[in-house]
Amino acid sequence: MRPRLTKAILMIPVLLYTAFSAGPYVWTAMMSLRTTDEIYRSHYGLPIPPHFWKFYTAWTEFGYATYFKNSAIVTVSAVALITVVGAMAGYGFARRRFAFRLREPLFLLLFLSIMFPPQIMILSLFQILITYGLFNTLAGLILVYVATELPVTIYLLRAFFAQIPVELEEAARIDGCTDWSMFWRVMFPIARPAVATTMILNFIYFWNEFLYAVVFITQQEIRTLPLAIQFLVSDQYFDIGMLATGLMIATLPVLLMYLFMSEWFVKGMTAGAVKG
């Protein structure tokens, strides 16, 4: 009897915190299905009837199709690029076979730069991107994203590659494989769980990134979703309903994936913290 009572009492703070944690987003989700007029009549009304057409309107008339496309281009290309480059470097740093004198100092530098605040690079990156014609281009943003997340990615993947026994690759090498084909055929497939973890971590980071986008993108047509939302807040401050729909468009891809692979997401997002 007593443990049940304890558990019932424990449920009170748990439910309160859940209300605090989920409340704001659930409220936004409800507003996304209501018109601004309905919202101004009652801010906490239920979406009855639900206006799903608002998603279509936001998509076609308020530019979310463009912003979504930009975010998708940036995120997918940056994740693809960083996964390939990061996995190769993680492997190169992990194996004694590839050791050279400056490798360990280089890795230490790479590791320390995980802590760098973006401000220490952002102003000169602005200069550099202008010099090379990459300012105000999605390509420039992609290159910067890849570079800024490389240290964490390499750090996590190196730790994983270092655990894989060398004998596995020795066997492949005896079969006549070069380092290159051995890596892609043997090592990379083995490292899939770690690679998936870094892919999720980087996917969320790129999809949500705001600071670099604010400084490096000034043209409306190439704004990413986080950047677009910042401008839409001031442009349509009073059109709460449509803004709420936009917020849902910006978050739903990530949240739907999270719903189906929450274990992977939790693992990916906390990977850096556990090893730190």
Next chain:
Amino acid sequence: MPIDRANSARLVAPPRAGRPWGSIVLFLGPALCFYFAFIIYPVLVTFYNSLHTLRMDLGMVYQYVGLQHFREILLEDEVFWKSARNAMTWAVVAPCLDIPLALILAFTLHSKIPFARFFRTVWFTPLLMSYPVVGVIWLWVYNYDWGMANLTLRFLGFGDYAQAWLASPTTALPALILVTTWMFAGFNMVVMLAAIHAIPMEYIEAARVDGAGPWHRLFHIMIPLLRPTIANLIILDVIGKMKQFALVWVMTRGGPMWGTETVATYVIKRAFEWKTLDLGYPSAIAVLWFVIIFGLSIGLTRFLQRREALEF
């Protein structure tokens, strides 16, 4: 045994002398190119810029000024000191909220309440949204007339305390700190929960057999064992808050009256919004803050780890 050693020696050092430079360049080259072009080189340029004025309206001509920017920042720039104080406040207060809250939540979930997985999934969700999304949602939550914050206060009978939270310099910063706690408590909780699950059950069982009650087990066995994880999370939280930019940019733009200005937002404002149009001065602020963050993270790591060593 000698045969084994001979074998492993052959595995470590391939019979062909020299290193496989081709492969080394192939595997490490691309990453190092990215790293040096977009991180190391820009960092060095920022250090160089901090000793110059660099007017964007005058064709970016470098003019050497030595340490003048640093002198001005430290001795005359009130906005810098305000933003530094705000960022420091954030970095100190946020972990004091986030970490104990996360510990409580983690232990609650650990005590096998029903639907634990559901709660964990929900509490973690805020971290998956971008700062602009979170910022807009919380602008609504803090709305004076119909926001959730004032609505809850009025509902509980504290209607007198209802106010425009983001409009006053005294309440705006605490209001923003609460938002980051909303985002990060779940994250810290998940990391802590994983660490709790990793504690060997024998320790707790042994303590129970020795007659230690639940509180004793919690404070004298489990929390000391979680110390490395807690230390890690504190460092991450402090450093993360020192860099805070996006939430401020979306919700208050540093206002009212510099009440929520952080060093990160001030750097961007000085570079791109003020009429000074000089990249040198904000670079000097960035360099100063970089040194402080770097020193702080090394110092914190040392301090928290030493205390940990003393405890055991």
